[in-house]
Amino acid sequence: MTSLDESQEPHDMTLIVDQSVSLTVSADSLFIRDDRSTHKKDRRCCGLLHSSKFVQPISALCRAMLFNGISLTELLRALVEPETNHAISLYNILGAEVTASNLVIAYAQPAAKDNVSVTTVQYQISEKEKKAVETWVTRLLSLAYGKAIRGKRLKVLVNPFGGKGTAASLYQRYAAPVFAAAKCQVDVQQTEYRGHAIEIAEKLDLDAYDAVVCCSGDGLPYEVFNGLGKRPDARKALAQIAVTLLPCGSGNGLTWNSFGTGSVSIAALGIVKGLRTPLDLISITQKDSRTLSFLSQSFGIVAECDLGTENIRWMGAQRFTYGFLVRLLRQTIWPCDIAIKVEIGDKEAIKAHYAAWSTRPEQPDADSKRFEIAAESPGLPELKYGTVTDELPSGWEAVSGETMGNFYAGNMAIMSKDTNMFPATLPDDGLMDVITIDGKISRGTALSMMNEVPTGRFFDMPDMHLRKASAFRLTPRQKDGYLSIDGERMPFEAFQAEVHQGLGTILTKSGRSYEAPGPLMS
Ligand SMILES: Nc1ncnc2c1ncn2[C@@H]1O[C@H](COP(=O)(O)OP(=O)(O)OP(=O)(O)O)[C@@H](O)[C@H]1O
Numbered sequence: 001m002t003s004l005d006e007s008q009e010p011h012d013m014t015l016i017v018d019q020s021v022s023l024t025v026s027a028d029s030l031f032i033r034d035d036r037s038t039h040k041k042d043r044r045c046c047g048l049l050h051s052s053k054f055v056q057p058i059s060a061l062c063r064a065m066l067f068n069g070i071s072l073t074e075l076l077r078a079l080v081e082p083e084t085n086h087a088i089s090l091y092n093i094l095g096a097e098v099t100a101s102n103l104v105i106a107y108a109q110p111a112a113k114d115n116v117s118v119t120t121v122q123y124q125i126s127e128k129e130k131k132a133v134e135t136w137v138t139r140l141l142s143l144a145y146g147k148a149i150r151g152k153r154l155k156v157l158v159n160p161f162g163g164k165g166t167a168a169s170l171y172q173r174y175a176a177p178v179f180a181a182a183k184c185q186v187d188v189q190q191t192e193y194r195g196h197a198i199e200i201a202e203k204l205d206l207d208a209y210d211a212v213v214c215c216s217g218d219g220l221p222y223e224v225f226n227g228l229g230k231r232p233d234a235r236k237a238l239a240q241i242a243v244t245l246l247p248c249g250s251g252n253g254l255t256w257n258s259f260g261t262g263s264v265s266i267a268a269l270g271i272v273k274g275l276r277t278p279l280d281l282i283s284i285t286q287k288d289s290r291t292l293s294f295l296s297q298s299f300g301i302v303a304e305c306d307l308g309t310e311n312i313r314w315m316g317a318q319r320f321t322y323g324f325l326v327r328l329l330r331q332t333i334w335p336c337d338i339a340i341k342v343e344i345g346d347k348e349a350i351k352a353h354y355a356a357w358s359t360r361p362e363q364p365d366a367d368s369k370r371f372e373i374a375a376e377s378p379g380l381p382e383l384k385y386g387t388v389t390d391e392l393p394s395g396w397e398a399v400s401g402e403t404m405g406n407f408y409a410g411n412m413a414i415m416s417k418d419t420n421m422f423p424a425t426l427p428d429d430g431l432m433d434v435i436t437i438d439g440k441i442s443r444g445t446a447l448s449m450m451n452e453v454p455t456g457r458f459f460d461m462p463d464m465h466l467r468k469a470s471a472f473r474l475t476p477r478q479k480d481g482y483l484s485i486d487g488e489r490m491p492f493e494a495f496q497a498e499v500h501q502g503l504g505t506i507l508t509k510s511g512r513s514y515e516a517p518g519p520l521m522s
Contacts (some may be wrong), residue, residue: 015136017103017123025140030093030105032086032121046449091273093144094118094181096137101125103133106181114263115174118181134468147511148273151183152210157197157224158190159248162216167248171215171354175246175268182272190244191220199453201227204241209342211507213238213271217249218295220485225281225504229292235374235503237380238281239367242505244271251487252293258508260515262417274507276427280411281503283380285387286495294504295486296415297497299474300334300439303482307489331437335477338391341385344468345432347460350517353468354424358513370502381500385471392473405439407474409497413516418454424468427508430501431468438463456520460474471498
């Protein structure tokens with residue numbers, strides 16, 4: 001007999017399938033009580049919670065809590081009744097439906113290290129019980145998806161040469177099953193040459209898709225933003241289409257910031273459950289060109305590590321560390337002239353801005369405002385400060401670049417795994433974080449700076465100068481070198497950067513901030 005226990009709170013809705021099976025939806029989990037011996041094999045969802053007693057190692061339990069988002073209370077409850085409870089985090093629920101004679105629930109189950117795999121449970125139901133079960137399914141899905149768009153329409157772009165060249169197989173193996181279980185509409189296309197993703201984005205039917213999913217490194221999202229930005233209806237395109245990344249490259253900054261993972265399957269779950277989030281984009285002008293940057297601009301040691309290490313691509317993400325150490329030992333400097341339109345120039349004030357912005361109330365009409373502006377002026381926003389070829393605007397702070405070691409501007413926090421380089425960045429505060437480090441600091445200081453990036457103590461180190469800026473101009477003094485915009489090599493010449501608040505759109509887990517720890521608060 002299937003029935004709904006309507007006496008409970010809306011969040012705590014229990015579906016009693018029969019005497020031995022009941023499914024209870026709470027605010028953050030689906031609890032399955034299933035006493036049938038034949039179903040015990042299905043009780044793997046939380047991995048460990050329902051196997052016998054307290055024999056699991058603590059680390060494994062913690063993993064189960066982490067992956068499933070299960071609270072300590074729930075975990076203990078499950079352990080007390082190990083034979084009857086089975087909990088699935090609502091975040092991991094991909095789909096639920098009533099078929100001819102079954103209730104089928106699909107979810108992402110924590111699998112081998114850093115992965116989820118699609119699993120289903122099903123329960124037989126009779127014709128006359130269908131209606132009640134359908135009501136329960138509607139409730140379950142509404143809690144499982146919240147404000148996320150269900151069954152997203154995805155344009156998937158696969159770069160066959162991204163990272164170690166395995167993007168296509170990573171997509172098929174780890175992402176496609178998650179999208180299918182979540183009933184996403186998927187249109188897959190391989191990029192065939194450099195710049196192909198720009199063309200695809202430029203011609204994209206905006207009303208046919210919710211997001212462009214790049215299976216690549218950060219190079220393809222860079223192209224997609226730029227393709228959307230080239231359209232006559234650039235503002236609308238950038239506000240409407242979310243750009244997102246399945247991590248198939250070396251850095252994969254966009255995925256780390258959006259979903260806090262380097263795993264393709266967990267990122268696919270992130271996309272399915274992802275919330276539309278406005279993103280600042282930065283116009284980069286060089287001579288008469290204008291491009292859009294979403295991630296970072298670097299000059300000096302980081303640019304060289306990014307671009308001067310292509311020959312050791314086989315190392316994966318390690319090539320950045322290796323390149324950094326080699327250059328550090330040489331104590332190279334990259335002389336340049338820098339002027340910055342500083343908005344917040346003090347680290348404590350930056351921390352206060354971060355704390356205030358990241359806890360501000362939700363902005364429910366942020367999207368509609370963006371579409372209104374797009375309807376009024378459809379093209380890219382005008383450049384408030386002109387281009388790099390114009391006279392330097394007044395009021396910009398001149399920063400000494402005589403012995404520049406590292407000039408690094410970030411629009412996102414994490415540049416690659418364990419590299420939370422810009423902890424105080426926010427997706428749409430209209431500001432980028434500009435780091436400058438003198439090339440004459442000692443090797444010891446430089447090394448300890450590198451070591452303190454993962455701990456977060458890098459932020460407060462006195463030799464790391466940080467400003468929140470809305471624009472800057474950088475003019476190299478040498479003839480040759482590396483300039484990296486979002487990891488792509490740009491001509492080594494003067495450039496100017498200007499932020500456009502909330503011009504682009506990404507999907508994130510939180511809908512408001514990056515999946516990175518903010519600056520350490522004193
Ligand atoms: N079929 C293709 N042939 C050649 N180049 C391509 C093709 N498809 C895409 N590209 C180019 O590959 C470049 C790098 O792409 P992407 O960022 O995806 O990988 P990646 O460089 O390996 O990533 P990472 O920088 O994280 O290592 C982009 O500039 C893109 O234009």
